[in-house]
Amino acid sequence: MAFPKITVIDDLSSALSASAKWDAVIVVAADCNAVSEPAIQAALNAHQQIDARINSEVLLFSNEQVPGKRIIFAPTGQLSRYYDDVRRFFDVANQAAKLAASAGVKQPLVLVDAPDDERFKNAVSAVYLGLTQGLWQPLEARMALDESELEPITEIGLLGSTDSVSAKWLMAAEAGKRVARDLCGxxxxxxxxxxxxxxxxxxxxxxxxxxxxxxxxxxxxxxxxxxxxxxxxxxxxxxxxxxxxxxxxxxxxxxxxxxxxxxxxxxxxxxxxxxxxxxxxxxxxxxxxxxxxxxxxxxxxxxxxxxxxxxxxxxxxxxxxxxxxxxxxxxxxxxxxxxxxxxxxxxxxxxxxxxxxxxxxxxxxxxxxxxxxxxxxxxxxxxxxxxxxxxxxxxxxxxxxxxxxxxxxxxxxxxxxxxxxxxxxxxxxxxxxxxxxxxxxxxxxxxxxxxxxxxxxxxxxxxxxxxxxxxxxxxxxxxxxxxxxxxxxxxxxxxxxxxxxxxxxxxxx
CATH class of the missing domain: 3.40.630.10 (Zn peptidases)
Structure with a gap:
């Protein structure tokens, strides 16, 4: 019952270097302007000049400056309304996982920018769990077909300083959710x-x-x-x-x-x-x-x-x-x-x-x-x-x-x-x-x-x-x-x- 392990990233600059092992960068934020990493924001702004969908759809595009030469941007949309909650992050991560898997991504680096708001304090965790929800395939399919092709992502890099919940806790949560999905589905x-x-x-x-x-x-x-x-x-x-x-x-x-x-x-x-x-x-x-x-x-x-x-x-x-x-x-x-x-x-x-x-x-x-x-x-x-x-x-x-x-x-x-x-x-x-x-x-x-x-x-x-x-x-x-x-x-x-x-x-x- 394999699922993506978490590698905690402490040094973002090293993780974003061209020699890093990651083969894509997944960015989750409200919109381009909410992205805090300058190099990533510049790449998003440049792509916005040719693609008006940038702040409304989950997109993959090429960028020579990042590991794997590809960025997946998953915009949550507006987060300031009283009825917005952390599912905004979970839901777009779910979509991003499907796009990443179909693109052949296996080891993405994930960057999350969330507002300083109690409602979103678990945003990074929600992104990881949204990604794994999107990646999961039914037990019957995994037994009949090549599991490594059905669920190609083996490792996810998460910026450690952005989340108070440990990687061990999150992976235990996903282990439990996978058991539940298998039994139910x-x-x-x-x-x-x-x-x-x-x-x-x-x-x-x-x-x-x-x-x-x-x-x-x-x-x-x-x-x-x-x-x-x-x-x-x-x-x-x-x-x-x-x-x-x-x-x-x-x-x-x-x-x-x-x-x-x-x-x-x-x-x-x-x-x-x-x-x-x-x-x-x-x-x-x-x-x-x-x-x-x-x-x-x-x-x-x-x-x-x-x-x-x-x-x-x-x-x-x-x-x-x-x-x-x-x-x-x-x-x-x-x-x-x-x-x-x-x-x-x-x-x-x-x-x-x-x-x-x-x-x-x-x-x-x-x-x-x-x-x-x-x-x-x-x-x-x-x-x-x-x-x-x-x-x-x-x-x-x-x-x-x-x-x-x-x-x-x-x-x-x-x-x-x-x-x-x-x-x-x-x-x-x-x-x-x-x-x-x-x-x-x-x-x-x-x-x-x-x-x-x-x-x-x-x-x-x-x-x-x-x-x-x-x-x-x-x-x-x-x-x-x-x-x-x-x-x-x-x-x-x-x-x-x-x-x-x-x-x-x-x-x-």
Whole structure:
């Protein structure tokens, strides 16, 4: 899993000499006038005389005075408006990476000029992560073709004095994001539940993260009853059988943060008995994006081994298949927490998987007074409709008193991984109330979440009650990445973004 290593540049004049090893210079700034290096600015101004696109498009042009004799200029455009953020740098770097790769660049020197503004303090980091996002190619392509040709850039020179974040931290972040992109973006046979589990085991092998996998279907049936209901129709196909993956990291020293992460890993979502129709099944191999983000975060921990933090992550990897043994609406299934759940729609399966996983995490967090809970999922079309391309954060009352979502969102703003905070309210809990004495809770209504009022808020109420979190004093934040998990909202073809990972890393690491 190769990706560009970072070489920190301390002496820019040497790096820009004709004898330097770099084969191109990538410059990211608001416009030509914002470039601080005089020689580069002069080259840009000269090119502007023959090309009016210079401040509006990512361009490559020849220049005899720089290493590799070529400059790629990536203008962010205006940065002074209140709604401008560091994604301006991430986005143009993403474009520049594709241009550089197609031009045969292998070792670019990257210069970033950002305003002296808190919003852009991580601009250099955002440029590196934007470049690597643009360079990443799907796992299937890398296995079938020449990876060195698909992703030709092996090294990136970054000016060290411009960024407070270490190269090690950034490369750990990219290692985690690549794990997340691979897990989310790989097709449903290669990354069915057993393959998903195997990838996690391999990615974390020999690291400080302990990985345990439950593959016994009878054990899953006993201990994860809601999860197994979703998996029932897939059990007959051995290569599709469900897995539960538990990953644990505990850093040295006194624990300041103790995080419990639940990841939704629906490796393919047919909708089950409430079958997706009219072309809506395409892209449903990416319904494992939440679990992918969780696994990527654990990879980042494995690389960094930070002190003072404990993280327990659990993923339910399940295929929601259609078949003779598929679960159906109207069934009443008792959750791991002992809550009788009436199924409203089998296409609202992710919350069932997360519920039992959360309950197990609650059990593991017994006597942990620092425990904070998160579920990460591509959960609702409503989140994509309401806040896309942002992540939606929905917190319980305890989390709200701690400003959990507010701080996550603030971290996301600084790391090009933004989110919107949504309140949970009484209507959300009323929505899932039981209608009869036969059950304790309704999983969903029988309409698409995108056309249901508060369609991304009420599932958090369901998760809190069905898992037993409502009977604890734990802070809990639900992270819905349905609107942010792939580029451009294109779930079939768009690159996975590892949404939520940098927000968590920026907040806790």
């Amino acid at each position: 790989t097709e449903p046979e290669r990354m069915a539940p057993p393959g998903f589990a195997d990838y996690c085991v391999e990615a974390l092998a020999g690291s400080a993260v302990k990985v345990e996998v439950i593959s016994d279907q009878r054990q899953l049936e006993r201990q994860y009853p809601l999860l197994f209901a979703v998996a029932r129709a897939s059990e007959a196909v051995e290569r599709h059988q469900a897995r539960v993956i538990t990953m644990t990291y505990e850093g040295k020293g006194p624990i300041e943060h103790s995080l419990y992460l639940a990841g939704k890993g629906i490796t393919y979502d047919t909708g089950g008995a409430d079958l997706k129709v009219n072309g809506h099944m395409a892209g449903m191999s990416r319904d494992k994006g939440g679990a992918a983000t969780v696994a990527g975060f654990m990879k980042m921990l494995a690389q960094l081994q930070p002190e003072g933090i404990k993280v327990v992550a659990e993923i339910g990897a399940v295929r929601n298949s259609i078949g003779a043994d598929a679960f159906v609406a109207d069934e009443i299934i008792t959750s791991r927490a002992g809550v009788r759940v009436r199924i409203g729609n089998t296409d609202a399966e992710g919350r069932l998987v997360l519920s039992d996983v959360l309950t197990h995490l609650i059990e593991l967090a017994e006597n942990d007074d620092k425990a904070e809970f998160f579920s990460v999922a591509t959960l609702t079309g409503h989140a994509a409709r309401a806040v896309g391309p942002y992540t939606a954060l929905v917190e319980n009352g305890v989390a709200r008193t701690k400003d959990s979502a507010k701080m996550l969102s603030a971290a996301g703003d600084l790391w090009a991984d933004p989110a919107e905070v949504s309140r949970s309210r009484r209507e959300d809990f009323d929505f899932v109330r039981p209608r009869t004495k036969a059950d304790d809770l309704l999983s969903s209504n029988n309409a698409a979440s995108a056309v249901t009022a508060r369609g991304h808020q009420f599932p958090m109420a369901f998760l809190q009650i069905s898992s037993g979190l409502d009977k604890t004093s734990h802070a809990y934040t639900h992270v819905d990445i349905a609107g942010s998990g792939v580029e451009g909202g294109d779930w079939q073809h768009g690159k996975p973004t590892a949404a939520g990972l940098m927000m968590l890393a920026g907040r806790y690491l």
